[in-house]
Amino acid sequence: MKRKHTMLAVASTLALGVAGVCSTAVAADVSIEDIMNDQASGGDIVSYGLGPRGQRYSPLSTLNKENIKNLYPVWSFSFGGEKQRGQESQPLIKDGVMYVTGSYSRMWAIDIATGEELWQYDARLPEGILPCCDVVNRGAAILGDKVFFGTLDAKIVALDAKTGKVIWRKRIGDYEAGYSYTAAPLIVPTEAHGPLILTGNSGGEFGIVGQVDARNPDTGELVWSRPTIEGHMGTLNGEESTMTGKKNETWAGDLWQNGGGATWLGGTYDPDTQLAYFGTGNPAPWNSHLRPGDNKWTSARIAIDPENGEIVWGFQSTPHDGWDYDGVNEFISFDMEKDGETIKAGATADRNGFFYVLDRTNGEFISATPFVRDITWASGVDENGRPLFNPENRPGNPAESADGKKGESIFAVPGFLGAKNWMPMAYSQKTSNFYIPSNEWGMDIWNEPITYKKGAAYLGAGFTIKPLFDDYIGSLKAVDPSTGEIKWEYKNKAPLWGGVLTTAGGLVFTGTPEGYLKAFDDETGEELWKFQTGTGIVSSPITWEQDGEQYVAIVTGWGGAVPLWGGEVAKVVSYLNQGGSVWVFKVPEGLASR
Amino acid sequence: MSYRIPGLSQTLRCLSALSLLAAGLSSPALQARPVDDVVDSGKLVVFAYSDYAPYSWQDESGEAQGIDVEIGRRFGESLGVEVEFLIRGADENLDDDLRVNIWKGDLVHGKYADVMMHVPYDREVDIRNELAVLTSPYFQEQMALIVNRDMLPTVETFGRFVSNPIAVEVDTAGDFFLSNAFRGQLLQSIRRGRTFADAQRLYTSTEVGALMGARAQMEWVAHESPDIDSDIVQPPMPGIVRTGWPIGIAVKHDSRDLGYALGDVLTEMIDSGDMKELYARYGVEWLPADLQ
Numbered sequence: 001m002k003r004k005h006t007m008l009a010v011a012s013t014l015a016l017g018v019a020g021v022c023s024t025a026v027a028a029d030v031s032i033e034d035i036m037n038d039q040a041s042g043g044d045i046v047s048y049g050l051g052p053r054g055q056r057y058s059p060l061s062t063l064n065k066e067n068i069k070n071l072y073p074v075w076s077f078s079f080g081g082e083k084q085r086g087q088e089s090q091p092l093i094k095d096g097v098m099y100v101t102g103s104y105s106r107m108w109a110i111d112i113a114t115g116e117e118l119w120q121y122d123a124r125l126p127e128g129i130l131p132c133c134d135v136v137n138r139g140a141a142i143l144g145d146k147v148f149f150g151t152l153d154a155k156i157v158a159l160d161a162k163t164g165k166v167i168w169r170k171r172i173g174d175y176e177a178g179y180s181y182t183a184a185p186l187i188v189p190t191e192a193h194g195p196l197i198l199t200g201n202s203g204g205e206f207g208i209v210g211q212v213d214a215r216n217p218d219t220g221e222l223v224w225s226r227p228t229i230e231g232h233m234g235t236l237n238g239e240e241s242t243m244t245g246k247k248n249e250t251w252a253g254d255l256w257q258n259g260g261g262a263t264w265l266g267g268t269y270d271p272d273t274q275l276a277y278f279g280t281g282n283p284a285p286w287n288s289h290l291r292p293g294d295n296k297w298t299s300a301r302i303a304i305d306p307e308n309g310e311i312v313w314g315f316q317s318t319p320h321d322g323w324d325y326d327g328v329n330e331f332i333s334f335d336m337e338k339d340g341e342t343i344k345a346g347a348t349a350d351r352n353g354f355f356y357v358l359d360r361t362n363g364e365f366i367s368a369t370p371f372v373r374d375i376t377w378a379s380g381v382d383e384n385g386r387p388l389f390n391p392e393n394r395p396g397n398p399a400e401s402a403d404g405k406k407g408e409s410i411f412a413v414p415g416f417l418g419a420k421n422w423m424p425m426a427y428s429q430k431t432s433n434f435y436i437p438s439n440e441w442g443m444d445i446w447n448e449p450i451t452y453k454k455g456a457a458y459l460g461a462g463f464t465i466k467p468l469f470d471d472y473i474g475s476l477k478a479v480d481p482s483t484g485e486i487k488w489e490y491k492n493k494a495p496l497w498g499g500v501l502t503t504a505g506g507l508v509f510t511g512t513p514e515g516y517l518k519a520f521d522d523e524t525g526e527e528l529w530k531f532q533t534g535t536g537i538v539s540s541p542i543t544w545e546q547d548g549e550q551y552v553a554i555v556t557g558w559g560g561a562v563p564l565w566g567g568e569v570a571k572v573v574s575y576l577n578q579g580g581s582v583w584v585f586k587v588p589e590g591l592a593s594r
Numbered sequence: 595m596s597y598r599i600p601g602l603s604q605t606l607r608c609l610s611a612l613s614l615l616a617a618g619l620s621s622p623a624l625q626a627r628p629v630d631d632v633v634d635s636g637k638l639v640v641f642a643y644s645d646y647a648p649y650s651w652q653d654e655s656g657e658a659q660g661i662d663v664e665i666g667r668r669f670g671e672s673l674g675v676e677v678e679f680l681i682r683g684a685d686e687n688l689d690d691d692l693r694v695n696i697w698k699g700d701l702v703h704g705k706y707a708d709v710m711m712h713v714p715y716d717r718e719v720d721i722r723n724e725l726a727v728l729t730s731p732y733f734q735e736q737m738a739l740i741v742n743r744d745m746l747p748t749v750e751t752f753g754r755f756v757s758n759p760i761a762v763e764v765d766t767a768g769d770f771f772l773s774n775a776f777r778g779q780l781l782q783s784i785r786r787g788r789t790f791a792d793a794q795r796l797y798t799s800t801e802v803g804a805l806m807g808a809r810a811q812m813e814w815v816a817h818e819s820p821d822i823d824s825d826i827v828q829p830p831m832p833g834i835v836r837t838g839w840p841i842g843i844a845v846k847h848d849s850r851d852l853g854y855a856l857g858d859v860l861t862e863m864i865d866s867g868d869m870k871e872l873y874a875r876y877g878v879e880w881l882p883a884d885l886q
Contacts, residue, residue, distance in 0.1 A: 125702050128682060135701050253781045258764050285765055290773040399774035399833060452714040454643055454684035456767035456808060457836035
């Protein structure tokens with residue numbers, strides 16, 4: 001009897017598997033080992049960032065500086081519908097299938113051989129969600145037979161990779177309270193719980209407390225949660241675990257209860273240190289004069305032990321942030337050769353304009369160098385990693401112009417959209433350089449003449465973002481992390497808003513709002529190739545190998561935060577058209593070797 | 595008492611809400627499309643803030659409630675149309691609210707309302723937001739405190755709150771005032787509620803003896819908690835942005851005629867005493883808009 005039961009179970013599993021397949025492409029299971037080894041395996045992309053460290057470096061070299069000129073499109077897939085706006089997604093690739101997310105919380109599975117759709121999932125978004133900063137999604141995660149992604153109504157969904165059917169759906173936050181979700185989830189191994197799926201959170205200015213949640217990927221059940229703001233309790237296995245920091249240590253009064261620190265860009269993981277690294281957003285309220293103290297851990301990087309959700313170390317890039325230098329930028333683990341030693345380092349290019357190198361085992365500060373020009377808010381960073389603030393450049397307290405008149409304006413660099421915003425940089429194991437997509441802009445800040453908030457008279461601040469130079473805002477830079485030296489720079493008229501990819505073939509790829517996917521020489525910055533996709537690019541390129549050929553793909557569709565904010569920058573981007581598609585490229589047979 | 599609403603054209607001012615109804619809702623006097631559109635569609639979409647008792651909120655069944663909601667229903671009755679309420683939270687400032695709720699819509703569904711309730715009537719805001727029209731002030735807003743007399747027998751100045759806690763809804767005008775007051779001396783005393791209801795609970799549970807907000811909100815709290823011996827006080831507020839301001843409605847720039855028609859409804863409610871009676875049902879004293 002027992003044996004018969006088992007046989008039946010196997011048979012029904014098989015039946016399900018077969019029923020779900022509707023194409024020659026057969027999706028196979030992804031193991032946690034596949035994810036950890038993602039960077040080394042060129043045949044698939046099963047993590048956001050081409051490996052858990054997020055280096056966005058591919059060991060493939062079939063495509064190189066010589067044959068890149070022969071790179072041509074294979075197919076283009078339209079997301080369709082009336083919904084366009086910003087497409088910031090990085091696709092995943094497994095066994096001939098591409099999994100790609102789009103604006104308005106949509107996802108597609110596409111047969112790479114033909115460019116045909118296998119399935120589409122369209123999240124039904126409730127009325128009453130008010131995402132602050134466009135309706136983007138940055139990508140999915142994959143494990144076993146499921147793909148996972150977060151939706152704008154602050155939920156995480158697990159879909160059957162073969163059919164696109166919902167397996168489970170869990171709430172990350174309450175969208176009615178202002179929570180949202182746009183980042184790619186992160187899958188990490190643990191001894192205690194097996195693989196876990198980690199998500200950050202995002203939302204508006206107020207009432208949001210940053211948090212990292214870890215869930216069981218099979219069921220969606222919460223395993224642990226870790227708030228980023230001191231004074232809040234974490235949980236582990238359904239019970240309270242420990243408090244983050246010490247209540248009121250760096251926040252006066254009760255503002256820590258609504259403090260900010262959203263982990264809206266997700267995180268990375270380093271298999272060596274077995275730590276997950278998350279960046280945290282700016283504190284609330286925006287007006288720093290109302291919240292004396294460092295306000296930990298806002299505008300910081302934190303390292304979390306995935307076994308229990310404890311914070312192992314934290315590093316605050318902008319303590320007492322008053323400029324909206326939302327420190328969420330990705331922290332990329334890499335081994336740094338310096339003075340004959342190998343240092344277990346990690347690097348992050350902060351919205352505040354400095355490129356930080358830290359010891360990734362303990363968060364100790366190694367170096368910080370500017371990666372954009374003419375920074376005004378700080379004159380530098382001291383030997384402990386603390387900024388040397390420029391007090392005259394801190395935005396004033398609107399209360400000090402109680403007459404309700406427009407106060408004096410100050411000009412701060414970088415602007416509030418950051419020297420580098422969400423768009424991920426890449427680290428080349430070939431050149432040991434980081435390739436940073438940055439923007440050279442500043443902001444005018446003044447105390448706003450009278451405004452109203454929820455029906456009541458209020459004093460706020462006005463901001464407007466301004467280019468620093470006439471001829472360009474965007475700037476892709478190659479930076480040597482051991483010295484901070486900028487090796488080369490590519491200047492772009494419009495602000496750069498897309499991620500970077502670098503390869504063992506000596507190429508650096510990035511897209512521009514003007515619609516070009518471009519490839520550069522990793523050593524000289526020379527532009528080797530470009531292709532016009534017909535709409536702006538604000539996403540991260542990928543490359544993989546299939547049937548002996550190297551492919552490149554990019555999601556296109558202009559949008560994101562830049563067109564929402566405008567200012568003088570709007571003039572540079574106002575003519576750009578929206579869109580929504582994936583483009584796939586390869587070198588046609590016979591041309592690869594030339 | 596006659597209460598006049600500025601911004602109304604002479605012709606339209608003659609046209610009371612009642613005569614509008616009598617004219618069979620297709621008066622040739624109304625040339626512009628928006629009122630006709632609203633009437634043709636049989637539905638008026640009214641925006642009001644969520645979590646904003648006694649003006650507007652949603653009860654447990656999702657039904658819109660409050661003073662502004664009742665006024666919105668009156669708009670519908672006068673035009674002979676159904677009313678749909680669009681209830682959303684406040685964005686960072688009024689300019690954002692006008693964009694999202696009156697002229698552009700939200701990012702996801704692109705939805706906006708025909709009329710927005712509870713819009714401060716301010717010339718500068720009106721000029722700065724050229725795609726919205728602020729009109730028809732119908733009420734005077736003020737800032738105030740409610741204090742529990744058993745806990746705080748006298749509150750003559752805010753000095754009382756250097757050592758006594760005071761509740762307020764986070765990131766509101768009251769919070770802004772308290773956070774800045776006396777060079778931060780009250781910072782340790784502020785107990786912030788994430789919503790107004792949370793701040794109200796801090797007061798009604800007697801965890802704190804005072805709450806700050808709009809006067810009508812304070813009167814509502816007193817009305818809802820008759821067991822507490824409460825007093826509404828307005829001590830000097832040095833550095834407050836404004837102690838009082840008029841509240842009106844807003845419509846999209848191409849819907850001015852709708853604004854005029856709804857302004858007539860407000861005038862009629864004020865002149866007939868219905869407005870005063872409506873506010874009184876929520877324990878609030880109606881004050882006419884003070885346009886200096």
